[in-house]
Amino acid sequence: MKRTWLGHSTFLLETDAGTKLVTDPVDAGSGFDLPHVEADVITVSHRHFDHCATERIGGTPAIKETTDPETIAGFAIRGFATFHDEVRGAKRGPNTIFLIEADGQRFVHCGDLGHMPDDATIAALRGADVLMIPVGGIFTVDGKAAWEITKRIAPKVVVPMHFAVPNLRFKLEPVDNFLRAANADPAPVRIEVPTL
Numbered sequence: 337m338k339r340t341w342l343g344h345s346t347f348l349l350e351t352d353a354g355t356k357l358v359t360d361p362v363d364a365g366s367g368f369d370l371p372h373v374e375a376d377v378i379t380v381s382h383r384h385f386d387h388c389a390t391e392r393i394g395g396t397p398a399i400k401e402t403t404d405p406e407t408i409a410g411f412a413i414r415g416f417a418t419f420h421d422e423v424r425g426a427k428r429g430p431n432t433i434f435l436i437e438a439d440g441q442r443f444v445h446c447g448d449l450g451h452m453p454d455d456a457t458i459a460a461l462r463g464a465d466v467l468m469i470p471v472g473g474i475f476t477v478d479g480k481a482a483w484e485i486t487k488r489i490a491p492k493v494v495v496p497m498h499f500a501v502p503n504l505r506f507k508l509e510p511v512d513n514f515l516r517a518a519n520a521d522p523a524p525v526r527i528e529v530p531t532l
Contacts, residue, residue, distance in 0.1 A: 344386060344504070345386075345498045356373070359379050362386050377411055377413070379434045413434055413436050420448045449485070479511070
Protein backbone atom coordinates (compact mmCIF):
# COMPACT_ATOMS: atom_id res chain seq x y z
CA MET A 337 0.00 0.00 0.00
CA LYS A 338 1.35 3.40 -0.99
CA ARG A 339 0.46 6.39 1.22
CA THR A 340 0.96 10.03 0.16
CA TRP A 341 0.12 13.17 2.14
CA LEU A 342 -1.44 15.80 -0.11
CA GLY A 343 -1.84 18.42 2.64
CA HIS A 344 -3.92 19.13 5.75
CA SER A 345 -5.99 15.93 6.35
CA THR A 346 -5.87 14.78 2.74
CA PHE A 347 -4.08 11.52 2.00
CA LEU A 348 -3.94 9.31 -1.07
CA LEU A 349 -3.91 5.56 -0.40
CA GLU A 350 -3.12 3.34 -3.38
CA THR A 351 -3.43 -0.45 -3.25
CA ASP A 352 -1.05 -2.88 -4.90
CA ALA A 353 -3.79 -3.43 -7.51
CA GLY A 354 -3.80 0.31 -8.30
CA THR A 355 -7.13 1.34 -6.77
CA LYS A 356 -7.06 4.71 -5.02
CA LEU A 357 -8.73 6.26 -1.99
CA VAL A 358 -8.51 9.91 -0.95
CA THR A 359 -9.35 11.10 2.56
CA ASP A 360 -10.97 14.45 3.44
CA PRO A 361 -10.05 16.47 0.32
CA VAL A 362 -9.01 19.99 1.33
CA ASP A 363 -10.46 23.01 -0.46
CA ALA A 364 -8.34 25.50 -2.42
CA GLY A 365 -9.31 28.33 -0.07
CA SER A 366 -7.37 26.70 2.77
CA GLY A 367 -4.12 27.30 0.92
CA PHE A 368 -3.26 23.87 -0.49
CA ASP A 369 -2.61 23.16 -4.16
CA LEU A 370 -3.57 19.54 -4.76
CA PRO A 371 -1.95 17.71 -7.65
CA HIS A 372 -4.33 16.16 -10.19
CA VAL A 373 -5.50 12.98 -8.51
CA GLU A 374 -8.10 10.49 -9.66
CA ALA A 375 -9.67 8.18 -7.09
CA ASP A 376 -12.05 5.27 -6.80
CA VAL A 377 -13.18 6.25 -3.30
CA ILE A 378 -13.25 9.41 -1.20
CA THR A 379 -13.88 9.34 2.54
CA VAL A 380 -15.37 12.48 4.11
CA SER A 381 -15.22 12.66 7.90
CA HIS A 382 -17.52 15.70 8.13
CA ARG A 383 -18.90 18.49 5.97
CA HIS A 384 -16.60 21.40 6.87
CA PHE A 385 -15.04 23.22 3.90
CA ASP A 386 -11.48 22.05 4.50
CA HIS A 387 -12.46 18.35 4.50
CA CYS A 388 -15.09 17.84 1.81
CA ALA A 389 -13.87 19.37 -1.46
CA THR A 390 -14.69 16.22 -3.42
CA GLU A 391 -14.88 18.22 -6.65
CA ARG A 392 -11.08 18.58 -6.55
CA ILE A 393 -10.62 14.83 -7.08
CA GLY A 394 -10.86 13.38 -10.58
CA GLY A 395 -12.46 10.19 -11.81
CA THR A 396 -15.87 8.99 -10.70
CA PRO A 397 -15.19 8.14 -7.07
CA ALA A 398 -17.69 6.70 -4.63
CA ILE A 399 -18.14 9.09 -1.69
CA LYS A 400 -18.08 7.37 1.70
CA GLU A 401 -19.50 9.39 4.61
CA THR A 402 -21.48 6.83 6.62
CA THR A 403 -20.35 4.58 9.43
CA ASP A 404 -21.78 1.34 7.99
CA PRO A 405 -19.14 -1.21 6.91
CA GLU A 406 -18.67 -1.31 3.16
CA THR A 407 -16.10 -2.61 0.69
CA ILE A 408 -15.44 -0.33 -2.26
CA ALA A 409 -12.74 -0.86 -4.92
CA GLY A 410 -10.87 -3.27 -2.65
CA PHE A 411 -10.98 -1.00 0.41
CA ALA A 412 -12.90 -2.36 3.42
CA ILE A 413 -14.15 0.78 5.17
CA ARG A 414 -15.85 1.12 8.53
CA GLY A 415 -16.76 4.36 10.25
CA PHE A 416 -16.96 5.25 13.92
CA ALA A 417 -19.22 8.08 15.03
CA THR A 418 -17.37 10.67 17.10
CA PHE A 419 -17.50 14.44 17.60
CA HIS A 420 -15.63 17.49 16.34
CA ASP A 421 -15.38 18.89 19.87
CA GLU A 422 -15.32 17.85 23.53
CA VAL A 423 -19.03 18.58 24.12
CA ARG A 424 -20.65 15.88 21.98
CA GLY A 425 -20.76 18.05 18.87
CA ALA A 426 -22.47 21.07 20.44
CA LYS A 427 -19.76 23.43 19.10
CA ARG A 428 -18.74 21.91 15.77
CA GLY A 429 -20.93 18.87 15.08
CA PRO A 430 -20.22 15.22 14.32
CA ASN A 431 -17.07 13.60 12.99
CA THR A 432 -16.39 10.13 11.61
CA ILE A 433 -13.20 8.16 12.20
CA PHE A 434 -12.59 5.78 9.30
CA LEU A 435 -10.88 2.40 9.60
CA ILE A 436 -9.66 1.50 6.11
CA GLU A 437 -8.30 -1.96 5.36
CA ALA A 438 -6.55 -3.05 2.18
CA ASP A 439 -3.50 -5.13 1.22
CA GLY A 440 -3.51 -6.64 4.71
CA GLN A 441 -2.99 -3.27 6.40
CA ARG A 442 -5.23 -1.22 8.69
CA PHE A 443 -5.30 2.57 8.34
CA VAL A 444 -7.16 4.86 10.75
CA HIS A 445 -8.06 8.37 9.62
CA CYS A 446 -9.44 10.46 12.49
CA GLY A 447 -10.85 13.39 10.52
CA ASP A 448 -11.36 16.37 12.84
CA LEU A 449 -11.56 14.42 16.07
CA GLY A 450 -12.22 16.72 19.03
CA HIS A 451 -12.18 14.36 22.04
CA MET A 452 -10.93 11.07 23.44
CA PRO A 453 -12.93 8.30 21.70
CA ASP A 454 -14.86 5.88 23.88
CA ASP A 455 -13.38 2.57 24.99
CA ALA A 456 -15.23 0.51 22.35
CA THR A 457 -13.89 2.69 19.53
CA ILE A 458 -10.36 2.60 20.92
CA ALA A 459 -10.55 -1.21 21.16
CA ALA A 460 -11.72 -1.51 17.54
CA LEU A 461 -8.84 0.68 16.32
CA ARG A 462 -6.12 -0.69 18.59
CA GLY A 463 -3.00 -1.95 16.88
CA ALA A 464 -3.64 -0.23 13.53
CA ASP A 465 -0.74 -0.18 11.11
CA VAL A 466 -1.07 3.57 10.50
CA LEU A 467 -2.92 6.20 12.54
CA MET A 468 -3.55 9.62 10.92
CA ILE A 469 -4.59 12.02 13.68
CA PRO A 470 -5.14 15.80 13.91
CA VAL A 471 -2.74 17.57 16.25
CA GLY A 472 -3.32 21.28 15.57
CA GLY A 473 -5.77 22.03 18.38
CA ILE A 474 -8.15 25.03 18.17
CA PHE A 475 -10.72 23.04 16.12
CA THR A 476 -9.58 19.50 17.08
CA VAL A 477 -7.62 17.75 19.79
CA ASP A 478 -4.28 19.42 20.46
CA GLY A 479 -0.86 17.80 20.39
CA LYS A 480 -0.98 16.54 23.97
CA ALA A 481 -4.46 15.00 23.62
CA ALA A 482 -3.52 13.51 20.24
CA TRP A 483 -0.54 11.78 21.84
CA GLU A 484 -2.75 10.35 24.61
CA ILE A 485 -5.11 8.95 21.97
CA THR A 486 -2.16 7.60 19.99
CA LYS A 487 -0.83 5.74 23.03
CA ARG A 488 -4.23 4.13 23.63
CA ILE A 489 -4.64 3.04 20.01
CA ALA A 490 -0.99 1.88 19.91
CA PRO A 491 -0.49 1.92 16.12
CA LYS A 492 2.74 0.85 14.48
CA VAL A 493 3.05 4.27 12.82
CA VAL A 494 1.40 7.60 13.65
CA VAL A 495 1.17 10.39 11.10
CA PRO A 496 0.20 13.78 12.56
CA MET A 497 -2.04 15.92 10.32
CA HIS A 498 -4.18 19.08 10.43
CA PHE A 499 -1.46 21.34 11.88
CA ALA A 500 0.02 24.73 11.04
CA VAL A 501 2.06 24.94 7.84
CA PRO A 502 3.21 28.13 6.06
CA ASN A 503 0.55 28.08 3.33
CA LEU A 504 -2.42 27.39 5.66
CA ARG A 505 -4.90 30.28 5.65
CA PHE A 506 -6.28 29.82 9.16
CA LYS A 507 -4.73 29.36 12.57
CA LEU A 508 -3.68 25.98 13.94
CA GLU A 509 -0.96 24.94 16.38
CA PRO A 510 2.31 23.57 14.98
CA VAL A 511 3.19 19.87 14.92
CA ASP A 512 5.92 20.62 17.48
CA ASN A 513 3.40 20.45 20.34
CA PHE A 514 2.59 16.86 19.42
CA LEU A 515 6.28 15.98 19.12
CA ARG A 516 7.02 17.53 22.53
CA ALA A 517 4.28 15.42 24.12
CA ALA A 518 5.67 12.30 22.46
CA ASN A 519 9.23 13.07 23.57
CA ALA A 520 8.10 13.70 27.16
CA ASP A 521 6.30 10.34 27.40
CA PRO A 522 7.67 8.02 24.71
CA ALA A 523 5.79 4.95 23.49
CA PRO A 524 6.77 2.26 20.97
CA VAL A 525 5.20 4.10 18.03
CA ARG A 526 7.05 5.33 14.96
CA ILE A 527 6.19 8.97 14.18
CA GLU A 528 6.23 10.11 10.56
CA VAL A 529 5.76 13.85 10.15
CA PRO A 530 4.54 14.53 6.61
CA THR A 531 6.00 17.31 4.49
CA LEU A 532 4.85 18.86 1.23
